[in-house]
Amino acid sequence: xxxxxxxxxxxxxxxxxxxxxxxxxxxxxxxxxxxxxxxxxxxxxxxxxxxxxxxxxxxxxxxxxxxxxxxxxxxxxxxxxxxxxxxxxxxxxxxxxxxxxxxxxxxxxxxxxxxxxxxxxxxxxxxxxxxxxxxxxxxxxxxxxxx
Numbered sequence: 001x002x003x004x005x006x007x008x009x010x011x012x013x014x015x016x017x018x019x020x021x022x023x024x025x026x027x028x029x030x031x032x033x034x035x036x037x038x039x040x041x042x043x044x045x046x047x048x049x050x051x052x053x054x055x056x057x058x059x060x061x062x063x064x065x066x067x068x069x070x071x072x073x074x075x076x077x078x079x080x081x082x083x084x085x086x087x088x089x090x091x092x093x094x095x096x097x098x099x100x101x102x103x104x105x106x107x108x109x110x111x112x113x114x115x116x117x118x119x120x121x122x123x124x125x126x127x128x129x130x131x132x133x134x135x136x137x138x139x140x141x142x143x144x145x146x147x
Contacts, residue, residue: 025120026088028098035075038068038088038096041117045072049090056082078102 025041038046051074053064068074068088078084081103089095 026094026096038072046090049088052087054085056080
């Protein structure tokens, strides 16, 4: 009996952890030529997060480093035409990376390496069903054959 209650608690914990993780993504909104506002998926600003910026030809070492302000905003001067990469890390396990092309009309800001909300929900549901399968496998009495 005691083992069954513990097992139910573990399943509920992981179910809650998956839903918590799905609600804490981060994204970038472009404001002007080289200005961005970074927000969590719930709309709150990513304040005082570390920023690294790689310009065209910077290689592995970022050309710029800084932090967002209290509104989650960050801006810099673009010195070279080409593709720029920005990585934001709040130090709490949330990070995002975005790229944009400088020197073109209507350059776009694109998310990199982050699945959309539906893909994350589908992955979460898959984890829940996987945990349920483990629960069913472990909960059968010892000595009872599997079907």
